[in-house]
Amino acid sequence: MSGVTYDLVLHGDIYDGTGAPPFAGYVGVTGEVITYVGKEKITGKKEVTAPAISPGFIDIHTHSDLSIALDGRCESKLFQGVTTDVSGNCAFGPVPINRERMAEHTAHLQGMDFTGGGYKESDISWSDLNGYRAILESRGIAQNSAPLVGHGNLRIAAMGLKEGGAKGADLAKMEELLERELAQGAFGMSTGLTYVPSRYADIDELVALGKVLKKHNRVYTSHARDFDILGNDDFFGVVNEALEVGRRSGVRVQYSHASINHPDRWGMASKWTDLFADAVKKGVNACFDVYPYDASSSALTQYLPAWVQADGVDAMAQRLSDPENFARAEQDLARGWGAMQIPWQWNRVMLSATEGLLDTKAGQRIDEAARERKMTPEHLVLQLCRLGGNRVMVVLFYRTEEDMRTFIRSPHSMICSDGSAIAFKQSKALPHPRSYGAAVRALGFIGREKRDLPLETIIYKMSGKVATHMGIHDRGVIQVGKAADLVAFDPATVKDQATFTKPGQAPVGIDYVIVNGQIAVAGGVQREVRAGKVLSAL
Numbered sequence: 320m321s322g323v324t325y326d327l328v329l330h331g332d333i334y335d336g337t338g339a340p341p342f343a344g345y346v347g348v349t350g351e352v353i354t355y356v357g358k359e360k361i362t363g364k365k366e367v368t369a370p371a372i373s374p375g376f377i378d379i380h381t382h383s384d385l386s387i388a389l390d391g392r393c394e395s396k397l398f399q400g401v402t403t404d405v406s407g408n409c410a411f412g413p414v415p416i417n418r419e420r421m422a423e424h425t426a427h428l429q430g431m432d433f434t435g436g437g438y439k440e441s442d443i444s445w446s447d448l449n450g451y452r453a454i455l456e457s458r459g460i461a462q463n464s465a466p467l468v469g470h471g472n473l474r475i476a477a478m479g480l481k482e483g484g485a486k487g488a489d490l491a492k493m494e495e496l497l498e499r500e501l502a503q504g505a506f507g508m509s510t511g512l513t514y515v516p517s518r519y520a521d522i523d524e525l526v527a528l529g530k531v532l533k534k535h536n537r538v539y540t541s542h543a544r545d546f547d548i549l550g551n552d553d554f555f556g557v558v559n560e561a562l563e564v565g566r567r568s569g570v571r572v573q574y575s576h577a578s579i580n581h582p583d584r585w586g587m588a589s590k591w592t593d594l595f596a597d598a599v600k601k602g603v604n605a606c607f608d609v610y611p612y613d614a615s616s617s618a619l620t621q622y623l624p625a626w627v628q629a630d631g632v633d634a635m636a637q638r639l640s641d642p643e644n645f646a647r648a649e650q651d652l653a654r655g656w657g658a659m660q661i662p663w664q665w666n667r668v669m670l671s672a673t674e675g676l677l678d679t680k681a682g683q684r685i686d687e688a689a690r691e692r693k694m695t696p697e698h699l700v701l702q703l704c705r706l707g708g709n710r711v712m713v714v715l716f717y718r719t720e721e722d723m724r725t726f727i728r729s730p731h732s733m734i735c736s737d738g739s740a741i742a743f744k745q746s747k748a749l750p751h752p753r754s755y756g757a758a759v760r761a762l763g764f765i766g767r768e769k770r771d772l773p774l775e776t777i778i779y780k781m782s783g784k785v786a787t788h789m790g791i792h793d794r795g796v797i798q799v800g801k802a803a804d805l806v807a808f809d810p811a812t813v814k815d816q817a818t819f820t821k822p823g824q825a826p827v828g829i830d831y832v833i834v835n836g837q838i839a840v841a842g843g844v845q846r847e848v849r850a851g852k853v854l855s856a857l
């Protein structure tokens with residue numbers, strides 16, 4: 320290759336994203352594409368030397384669909400070396416949008432706003448993936464986006480907030496809309512079976528939609544229910560529904576954000592991973608993702624009794640304005656959360672976005688906030704949900720580090736954030752630190768400090784493995800012909816800095832981040848470059 324000058328050359332230990340051990344070598348980039356990988360020295364117009372070079376990380380489970388549309392800088396992700404966010408998870412997608420049901424769509428999507436600012440109808444100006452892609456790319460985005468169709472969007476677009484499994488004309492409409500978005504390049508469809516309206520789906524509806532996905536070779540991702548509709552062993556029952564969709568439709572399955580929340584079951588993750596491995600062995604094409612933290616984050620409304628949440632946030636608010644309903648809701652809520660009625664420990668629940676309702680502040684624990692206001696925690700929670708709908712967000716410290724690390728060590732897992740591409744500076748919320756640190760925490764904490772897995776395996780779970788399972792054909796590994804999404808970092812120092820009380824902090828040890836051949840971050844500074852694309856599964 321002598322005589323050829325590349326636009327960009329990176330030199331260091333190359334982790335190619337396939338899980339193979341690293342080798343000392345060079346990566347040459349011409350335009351947007353990798354054009355050389357090897358041990359022979361090459362020269363470039365710009366040269367970067369770093370201890371380690373890897374593919375840009377692909378975050379398989381994010382909620383960046385609207386946040387990236389509103390702020391294309393993508394700071395929280397870009398500084399970690401995350402060059403592609405798979406968005407549209409947990410049933411909350413960018414598409415489809417039925418312009419005649421904007422109020423329902425807008426209220427629904429609040430559930431994935433981690434900034435506390437809320438989304439307005441005018442923030443959502445498209446109706447399909449082509450429209451979304453055109454708007455994002457014309458505004459300029461700093462990272463790539465690989466969108467899924469949200470099952471909640473599909474239901475709202477086709478049938479509003481109607482309850483029950485979709486049948487007949489409603490189901491046909493959903494299938495038609497799903498076909499349309501897949502034809503425009505969507506990577507698959509996500510369900511969020513604890514959320515309204517995705518939770519109204521029955522297994523037949525999910526299998527029918529799974530068959531559409533299978534026909535187009537796309538993926539089905541599922542945030543599981545908190546109860547078992549199939550009547551299996553209750554430990555693994557909610558996972559079985561996702562696997563059953565895979566079995567009956569043949570679709571590839573991605574089980575979202577594996578966790579064990581019930582205190583009675585803490586420490587049992589290896590039983591879970593054994594059952595998952597067994598299902599894979601028996602023929603289901605399934606993987607799962609996990610984020611490297613022992614706390615979760617969500618809209619507070621989703622922890623309310625199902626009857627309180629029914630028919631969306633407006634109906635919930637109206638229901639709770641009736642004193643009799645409110646009293647009954649208080650009693651039911653006190654029994655625990657979710658269908659498993661996990662006992663509340665209110666000191667384990669932190670408000671992370673409150674809009675200042677009832678003078679609460681992000682960072683307060685519910686027990687303490689309730690005490691100050693001389694009300695029960697249940698009363699405070701219901702008032703906040705009534706007044707703020709899906710805009711009130713909480714962090715739940717209901718998991719163990721041991722379980723999380725067991726999930727990460729499974730050969731069937733990938734590492735995600737379950738966070739969003741958002742700005743460091745947030746005035747209205749304390750977003751979960753996963754948005755700012757998940758990928759880097761996997762490298763530094765799980766890889767270097769805990770030595771749970773070799774670095775090449777951790778990188779594989781955030782690049783090549785994700786690309787293969789999600790059908791992201793043109794990137795995810797360092798190979799000639801692939802898109803030049805690359806990260807240069809130092810495995811000895813790489814470390815996340817984001818905490819629950821001070822999340823908006825850049826990690827250390829990430830030297831260069833390259834998106835589609837352009838240097839987007841160098842030496843801790845983001846450039847004005849907006850080289851990201853809305854990718855296509857076609």
Ligand SMILES: [Zn+2]
Nearest residue numbers: 409542575576
């Ligand atoms: Zn989820």
